[in-house]
Amino acid sequence: MSQNHKILSHLKSGQPLTAKDALELFGCFRLSARVHDLTRKGHTIVSEPVTVKTRDEKKVIAEYRYAS
Numbered sequence: 001m002s003q004n005h006k007i008l009s010h011l012k013s014g015q016p017l018t019a020k021d022a023l024e025l026f027g028c029f030r031l032s033a034r035v036h037d038l039t040r041k042g043h044t045i046v047s048e049p050v051t052v053k054t055r056d057e058k059k060v061i062a063e064y065r066y067a068s
Contacts, residue, residue, distance in 0.1 A: 003028045004037050011045060011066035018050070018063050035064055044068075 006026045010017055022031040035045050044067040049060045 004034055007031070007034050008038055008043065008066075011064060014066070016063045016065050018061055020061075031064070032062070 003026050007017065007022065007028065010025070017031065019031045022028040022034070028034055035047070039045055046065050046067045047062045048065065050063040051058050051060050
């Protein structure tokens with residue numbers, strides 16, 4: 001099963017996905033590229049900024065969701 005298919009299934013199940021999640025779950029280093037592939041195929045995936053706390057600071061990252 002391809003990374004695109006795994007990511008799409010995950011998003012369609014209603015679960016959000018970050019780059020860190022994609023790396024841990026699917027071994028995907030370039031989530032934004034996979035999301036681009038999926039949107040080019042007609043899937044509607046939205047990105048929302050989310051603030052996360054790292055060891056030393058807070059960072060804003062993208063969290064992807066499937067828009068039905």
